Structure formats: structure tokens, C-alpha cells
Amino acid sequence: MIKGVEIIHITDCSSFKDVFTPASTNFDLGALREYVTSDTSFDQSDVILEGETSEMNEYTPNMTYPSYLLHTCHHLQHLELHKDGRVKEVVFEMDSQRPLLLPYLQVLELHGLKDMSHVWKCNWNNFLIPQHHPLQFPFQNLTNISLEHCHNIKYLFSPLMAKFLSNLKDVYVEECDGIEEVVSSRDDENKETTPSTSSHQHTTLFPCLDILTLHILSGLKRIDGADQSQLSAQAVGACWSLCQCPRRIYIEMCDALSSLIPWYAPQQMKRLEELKVQWCTR
Numbered sequence: 001m002i003k004g005v006e007i008i009h010i011t012d013c014s015s016f017k018d019v020f021t022p023a024s025t026n027f028d029l030g031a032l033r034e035y036v037t038s039d040t041s042f043d044q045s046d047v048i049l050e051g052e053t054s055e056m057n058e059y060t061p062n063m064t065y066p067s068y069l070l071h072t073c074h075h076l077q078h079l080e081l082h083k084d085g086r087v088k089e090v091v092f093e094m095d096s097q098r099p100l101l102l103p104y105l106q107v108l109e110l111h112g113l114k115d116m117s118h119v120w121k122c123n124w125n126n127f128l129i130p131q132h133h134p135l136q137f138p139f140q141n142l143t144n145i146s147l148e149h150c151h152n153i154k155y156l157f158s159p160l161m162a163k164f165l166s167n168l169k170d171v172y173v174e175e176c177d178g179i180e181e182v183v184s185s186r187d188d189e190n191k192e193t194t195p196s197t198s199s200h201q202h203t204t205l206f207p208c209l210d211i212l213t214l215h216i217l218s219g220l221k222r223i224d225g226a227d228q229s230q231l232s233a234q235a236v237g238a239c240w241s242l243c244q245c246p247r248r249i250y251i252e253m254c255d256a257l258s259s260l261i262p263w264y265a266p267q268q269m270k271r272l273e274e275l276k277v278q279w280c281t282r
Contacts, residue, residue: 003028010037029072038082075104083112089152094122094138103140111148118153120161137164143208146172155184162205169208174215182214183224183242205242212246216253223260248274255281 010016070076070092081087091110092102110119120138142165147156153176157165162183173179183205214220223242243249244265249272251260257280261269 004031005029006031007034008032008036009034010040012039014039016040030074032073032076034078035073035076036078036080036082037084038080040084040086070102073102076102077104078107079105080107080109081111081113082109087113088115089117090121091116091118092120094120101138103137105139105142107144108142109146110150111146113150114152116150116153119147119156120158122158122160139164141167143167144170144172147176148172148174149176151177153179155179155181155186157183159183159185165206167208168206170211170213171206171209172211172213172215173217174213175217177218179217180219181222181224182220185224204245206245209242209245211248211250212242213250214252214254215250217257218253218255220254220257222257243272244268245271247271249276251277251280253279 081091091113108119110116139161145156145168147153156171156173156179171182173182214223243261249260251257260277
């Protein structure tokens with residue numbers, strides 16, 4: 001019966017903890033295409049699994065949202081998490097021992113996740129794609145991402161994830177007060193920029209991006225983490241900007257944002273059809 005489940009929706013369940021228990025059980029959810037939760041609050045201090053007290057470790061704050069399910073949802077296409085109290089600091093925890101591929105995921109919506117500090121978290125130096133998946137990369141078919149009312153996140157994409165998301169078409173970010181940049185130059189495991197991240201400057205990122213929307217982001221200082229003041233004329237060919245590929249860019253009420261398009265980018269913005277910036281006052 002479980003093998004045939006294609007859609008799971010959980011809405012307005014304030015005491016909801018798990019779809020299946022115990023958490024350590026391996027369920028086959030290979031047919032699941034859509035998973036949606038909304039207003040599902042959950043206090044970790046109240047977790048008591050019947051006859052499985054040892055499973056308390058499954059609910060540590062830095063745990064992937066629920067990792068014991070996502071690692072079995074190989075054909076998941078649509079994931080929405082709205083005000084889900086079970087989501088803690090990281091939504092997708094990725095490592096070389098157990099990479100989370102989700103190669104068929106197309107739509108990702110994350111709204112009102114107050115504790116979330118990272119959408120993806122992985123170690124740039126240690127992360128490897130298994131050789132038995134030569135044509136699969138993490139989130140390789142993701143086309144739409146929507147991030148709203150998530151105030152604890154500093155950036156959306158790390159250099160590693162930016163390289164993987166080659167089919168992304170629509171990025172929408174609204175009312176995330178803590179966000180400082182959309183694409184960061186720092187690795188997930190480091191607070192500062194490191195030399196290991198510099199290789200992303202030699203790759204055309206988000207080549208399919210159609211729409212970039214940034215609304216009401218009071219802390220947004222820049223679109224990407226590149227230091228434009230440090231770029232020489234010789235480095236122009238190797239540089240990139242999130243603004244180079246979209247056909248449409250909409251920016252509204254981003255008061256800390258002082259500049260948008262780097263000096264080297266206009267000649268590369270051949271796809272841009274519409275640019276709208278309004279109500280950005282310091």
C-alpha cells in the first residue's frame with residue numbers, strides 16, 4: 001500500500017509529528033510525487049515515540065527535514081513546507097556518504113520556517129557524486145524555488161549548489177529579513193569566503209533562469225557574493241552574476257541594496273527583456 005502513495009498533504013495539524021513511526025523504519029516512497037505541509041507546528045521537547053525512546057536522536061535541531069523520508073522519495077517532484085515547526089536549521093543536509101539527490105524535484109516552496117538557516121548544507125571539499133549515478137546531480141531538474149518569511153537565512157545558494165541548479169527558471173524571495181545575498185561566495189561549512197569557492201566564477205550559473213524576483217528584503221546587500229571592486233579587466237571573462245541570464249528581474253523594497261548590475265555584465269545580458277526596481281530607499 002505504501003509503495004503506491006503519490007501525494008501527501010498535511011494541513012493545520014498543530015500536534016503532528018510523523019507520517020510514519022518509528023522514525024527509523026525504512027518505508028518505500030518511490031512513487032511519491034508531491035509532499036505538502038502547512039501550519040504543522042511541532043515542539044521537539046514533546047517527542048515521545050511509543051516503545052522507541054532511543055529514536056530521540058532522530059530529532060536533533062540540525063537534522064534534515066525529515067531525513068528518513070526524503071532519502072526514499074527518489075521521484076519527488078513537488079515539495080512545499082509552509083510554517084512547519086518540524087523544520088529546524090537545515091532542510092537538506094548533504095554529505096558524500098549519503099548524498100540527497102532528488103533528481104526529479106521541480107518545485108520547492110519554503111514559507112514561514114522560522115528556525116531555518118540553510119536550505120542546502122554540504123561540505124564543498126568532501127562532497128562527491130557517486131560514480132554509479134553518472135547522469136544524476138543533486139536537484140538537477142529543479143525549476144522553481146520560492147522562499148518567503150524565512151528570517152534566519154543569510155543566503156539562498158552556496159557556490160556548490162549554484163553549480164548544480166542548471167535548470168532553474170524562477171527564483172522568488174520575499175520578506176526574508178536576514179538574507180544578505182542570494183548567491184554567496186562562502187561555503188556552507190565556512191563563514192568567510194575561501195579559495196576553494198573561487199572555481200564557481202568560471203562557470204555560467206543558472207543559464208535557464210527566466211525570472212528573478214526579490215521583494216521586501218531589508219537586509220539584502222548584494223545579489224551575489226562577488227567583490228566587484230576586486231575585479232580586473234583580465235578577470236571579466238571569468239566572472240558571473242545572477243543577473244546575467246534572467247529575461248525578467250523584479251526588485252522591490254530592498255532598502256540595503258545599493259547596486260545591481262556589475263560593470264562587466266551589461267554586454268553579457270543578452271536575454272534581459274524587463275528590469276523593474278522600485279521603492280528601494282536607504
